[in-house]
Amino acid sequence: MPHTVKDEAGHATLRWNYRDIDFASIDKSAIHDDDLMFYMLASASLVEIMAELYTDNLIEKFRGNAELVEWLKSHWQHEEVQHGYALKAYVRHVWPEFDWHTANARFREEYVALCTAEQLEDDPALELIARCVVETGTTTMYHAVHDYVREPVLRKLFADIKTDEANHYARFRQFYEIYSKSSPKSPWSVTSTIWRRMTEIRGEDSYIAFKHVFSVRNPAMPFQEQNWRDFSRMVKNKARRHYPYPVAVKMLVKLIPVPLAVRHMIGWPLLGMARLVARK
Numbered sequence: 001m002p003h004t005v006k007d008e009a010g011h012a013t014l015r016w017n018y019r020d021i022d023f024a025s026i027d028k029s030a031i032h033d034d035d036l037m038f039y040m041l042a043s044a045s046l047v048e049i050m051a052e053l054y055t056d057n058l059i060e061k062f063r064g065n066a067e068l069v070e071w072l073k074s075h076w077q078h079e080e081v082q083h084g085y086a087l088k089a090y091v092r093h094v095w096p097e098f099d100w101h102t103a104n105a106r107f108r109e110e111y112v113a114l115c116t117a118e119q120l121e122d123d124p125a126l127e128l129i130a131r132c133v134v135e136t137g138t139t140t141m142y143h144a145v146h147d148y149v150r151e152p153v154l155r156k157l158f159a160d161i162k163t164d165e166a167n168h169y170a171r172f173r174q175f176y177e178i179y180s181k182s183s184p185k186s187p188w189s190v191t192s193t194i195w196r197r198m199t200e201i202r203g204e205d206s207y208i209a210f211k212h213v214f215s216v217r218n219p220a221m222p223f224q225e226q227n228w229r230d231f232s233r234m235v236k237n238k239a240r241r242h243y244p245y246p247v248a249v250k251m252l253v254k255l256i257p258v259p260l261a262v263r264h265m266i267g268w269p270l271l272g273m274a275r276l277v278a279r280k
């Protein structure tokens with residue numbers, strides 16, 4: 001019987017609970033020597049847990065929209081933080097030699113300074129677009145690693161997280177559509193918001209997390225930019241085979257306020273471009 005987590009008001013908030021995962025049944029031999037998975041899981045656990053820090057900024061941005069604020073507080077935040085706890089528990093079972101708490105403390109110290117309200121888009125509708133881009137990034141990333149990994153407990157965990165992320169995208173998009181009815185956005189403003197947030201997705205938080213994970217795991221080796229470049233190259237190599245480019249393009253193009261026929265027209269060239277960039 002799965003646990004049901006309740007919020008302060010007694011409402012069930014989570015579709016699944018990481019405490020129900022049978023971590024003892026992990027096939028460690030199938031995963032322990034996979035450096036790519038270690039760095040990816042440890043870094044993602046640090047980033048996901050941080051949702052608790054920036055939820056307040058989002059709530060402030062959407063003050064006045066009771067439905068959205070309620071959903072952020074009682075669903076979205078708990079689900080993101082649970083992703084972090086689940087990944088942390090997995091890392092600690094498979095790599096008990098890794099000092100997760102030290103990496104988390106160092107990451108948190110640096111990341112807190114970046115979590116400011118100025119990071120958000122001025123326009124609430126465009127911030128919802130930015131949220132959809134972030135959720136597209138996480139949905140497709142977990143989709144890719146679910147396709148890549150063979151260890152059964154982790155595959156199931158990735159499947160659960162991926163579904164949550166896709167639901168977050170859908171919910172943020174619903175809210176965006178409501179906002180855009182009263183204040184329509186131009187295709188240009190939406191596209192530039194998408195671009196801005198996409199370039200950030202590959203940047204700061206995952207870089208900072210990787211840096212601290214690397215330093216804690218390799219105390220005798222000072223972190224160098226080359227270590228990040230090597231890791232990024234490893235990710236890119238795997239992405240060619242496992243990353244769902246058509247899903248990512250479809251999710252992003254859906255956000256642009258143009259007629260359906262135009263969406264189809266721009267979707268295919270974008271897919272080609274994404275694959276070309278990934279090949280470099």
Ligand SMILES: [Fe+2]
Pocket residue numbers: 048079080083138161165
């Ligand atoms: Fe998440």
Ligand SMILES: [Fe+2]
Pocket residue numbers: 080135138164165168
């Ligand atoms: Fe999410």
